[in-house]
Amino acid sequence: MNAGSPANHAETPKTTIAIAGASGFVGRALRERLRPEFNLVALTRSQSREGSSEFENGLCWRQCDLFNPEAIESALEGVDVLVYLVHSMSPQSRLTQARFEDLDLLLADNVRTACDNAGVKHIVYLGGLGSSTGKIRLSRHLESRKEVGMVLASGQARVTQLRAGVVIGRGGSSLRMLTRLIKRLPMMVLPRWTNTPTQPVGLEDVVRAFQLVLREPQAWEGAFDLAIAEEMTYGQMIMRTAEQLGRTPLTVHVPISSPKVSTLWIMLFSGEPRSLVFPLVSSLSSPTIADPNRLLETLAPEMQGFDTALKEAIAGEGKEEDPRREMRKKDRVIINRQSLVRSIQRMRAPTDWSTSRIVKGYWEWLGSWGGAVLKTRITLAPGEKIVEEVRIDFLGKLRLLSLRRDAARCTSESEVLAITGGLLVRKTEADQGRFEFRRIEGEPETVVAILQDYAPSLPWYLYEMTQAIAHLVVMRAFRNWLRNRFTPERAGEAGSQEAPPSGA
CATH class of the missing domain: 3.40.50.720 (NAD(P)-binding Rossmann-like Domain)
Structure with a gap:
């Protein structure tokens, strides 16, 4: 042969x-x-x-x-x-x-x-x-x-x-x-x-x-x-x-x-x-x-x-x-039954800021922005400037949200915090709610803030009229704060408009 x-x-x-x-x-x-x-x-x-x-x-x-x-x-x-x-x-x-x-x-x-x-x-x-x-x-x-x-x-x-x-x-x-x-x-x-x-x-x-x-x-x-x-x-x-x-x-x-x-x-x-x-x-x-x-x-x-x-x-x-x-x-039918939220907001950040620095800056800014009404407590990893855990309390007593760093999902370009509990969170079978900041490969100034698979505990239409709007207001304010961290020459180039909510 x-x-x-x-x-x-x-x-x-x-x-x-x-x-x-x-x-x-x-x-x-x-x-x-x-x-x-x-x-x-x-x-x-x-x-x-x-x-x-x-x-x-x-x-x-x-x-x-x-x-x-x-x-x-x-x-x-x-x-x-x-x-x-x-x-x-x-x-x-x-x-x-x-x-x-x-x-x-x-x-x-x-x-x-x-x-x-x-x-x-x-x-x-x-x-x-x-x-x-x-x-x-x-x-x-x-x-x-x-x-x-x-x-x-x-x-x-x-x-x-x-x-x-x-x-x-x-x-x-x-x-x-x-x-x-x-x-x-x-x-x-x-x-x-x-x-x-x-x-x-x-x-x-x-x-x-x-x-x-x-x-x-x-x-x-x-x-x-x-x-x-x-x-x-x-x-x-x-x-x-x-x-x-x-x-x-x-x-x-x-x-x-x-x-x-x-x-x-x-x-x-x-x-x-x-x-x-x-x-x-x-x-x-x-x-x-x-x-x-x-x-x-x-x-x-x-x-x-x-x-x-x-x-x-x-x-x-x-x-x-x-x-x-x-x-x-x-x-x-499935989407409405699950009643989950996705919010994605694009913003600009200084190229010399690491993602972990942006995350730390966000929670520190939120703490000063919320004052005594929304008390934000941050736990950093030992010897590092990486946010390990976040707790948000109403008047320092009622735990509204708890988040913990998901190390398995974090990379050099992204920091992910899993939403682990609080009065504003509805428990689901999946429990995959997370909040992430991510830099985009090839666009060094672009950062995306991502809230995914979040299950609100408030009745749905009440959530849409209150907490959902509050989240957009907070992210717009943080975008402006982050934009001001640019040098004067670059500050005018940054910024974009977030979208109005769209859903079922």
């Missing part, structure tokens, strides 16, 4: 690919197309879907909370490549106090850390199309997509960024909103942003791009824009979609471009939540035009045009499809 005989060579094992965002419309398409070639680990944040440890026809599901780095690392065991399709535009706690870009930042940092620890070799990220040039500034949504890519790229894994604008595919949120508006409105009001130039891309071609990158990962490191060759405005996209749906709505152009007004209008007639509509509408004022690149040139001969991609997306008499709809309903 010669040396080239198959009997002398073990079959090459398949690459194992994890897909974060596997239940979305892009993730679902990728699952179907990649299964014949790769072993797929579908990651789901849904608490209503059960995970599995065994591959069945090349696929297994693993439940994974992307807000928990340890859970991500466990889910990535044995994974070679991570496909990252995540947007944090749907709240995963009953109350979420955070801007969507801060949620995305935290998730990206968690994923980067977990990939480094789990030995993931390659990350393929689907980001947003568009760049800041001259007087053109990216929207918050697109800036967030860009920031996520930068954070992922700051880790040890090779990173490929595929950047796309509106993806035309059945089940996509953008197309779903558009078709609902066209079907339900006899007249379409077209704000100024509908004149913004854009280049959408078909779902089929996004999937083909992923296939090329995953088959030859070393050839496709870097960032690549994906788009059809044709440029159009959002207004033209609306009218061509209406034509395929057999509608001829009356159109009225109005000289306004307020994302807030457009958001209210789209929410009213599409039935979609603000957490989804506002970031998408805000991004429509930014031109999304693709830069030429070799991946786009490779795909170009077989790329779908807009009308072909749209026809496939609305096939079946234009029936809409939302792959997460039923799952979201089940998840919302």
Whole structure:
């Protein structure tokens, strides 16, 4: 038997690919197309879907909370490549106090850390199309997509960024909103942003791009824009979609471009939540035009045009499809029953301050801010300036909160205090409430204050009207205090606005 005989060579094992965002419309398409070639680990944040440890026809599901780095690392065991399709535009706690870009930042940092620890070799990220040039500034949504890519790229894994604008595919949120508006409105009001130039891309071609990158990962490191060759405005996209749906709505152009007004209008007639509509509408004022690149040139001969991609997306008499709809309903029941709180506040801190110094500064500041009414007692680790334990008492008598340093979760970039008790804490089966300060890799001045999985003991609506608001007020005041620790030259560059609370 010669040396080239198959009997002398073990079959090459398949690459194992994890897909974060596997239940979305892009993730679902990728699952179907990649299964014949790769072993797929579908990651789901849904608490209503059960995970599995065994591959069945090349696929297994693993439940994974992307807000928990340890859970991500466990889910990535044995994974070679991570496909990252995540947007944090749907709240995963009953109350979420955070801007969507801060949620995305935290998730990206968690994923980067977990990939480094789990030995993931390659990350393929689907980001947003568009760049800041001259007087053109990216929207918050697109800036967030860009920031996520930068954070992922700051880790040890090779990173490929595929950047796309509106993806035309059945089940996509953008197309779903558009078709609902066209079907339900006899007249379409077209704000100024509908004149913004854009280049959408078909779902089929996004999937083909992923296939090329995953088959030859070393050839496709870097960032690549994906788009059809044709440029159009959002207004033209609306009218061509209406034509395929057999509608001829009356159109009225109005000289306004307020994302807030457009958001209210789209929410009213599409039935979609603000957490989804506002970031998408805000991004429509930014031109999304693709830069030429070799991946786009490779795909170009077989790329779908807009009308072909749209026809496939609305096939079946234009029936809409939302792959997460039923799952979201089940998840919302669980989320409301758990009644947990997540609050994420971004701030700036001097680069020469360690995270432990920031934490110590916070609790000392809170003690002086609360005075005798809210007495804050701090215990430091022996011989160190690291906060080991914190107790907050009302008038020095009633214990409101107790926190203890969780050494297992602390790193050089993060300090984590577990919430261990107090009158303001409701005991749960998990008891995983924690308060953390973390520096972000690649953004040396950025610090994120994170309250996670906190279970308040107050009746829920009373909590929302009192303690929840108080927490935001405290974090805003501390942000200002920390900003003033900058040198005068840098103080003016720091600071950001926290988000209003959003929840069920």
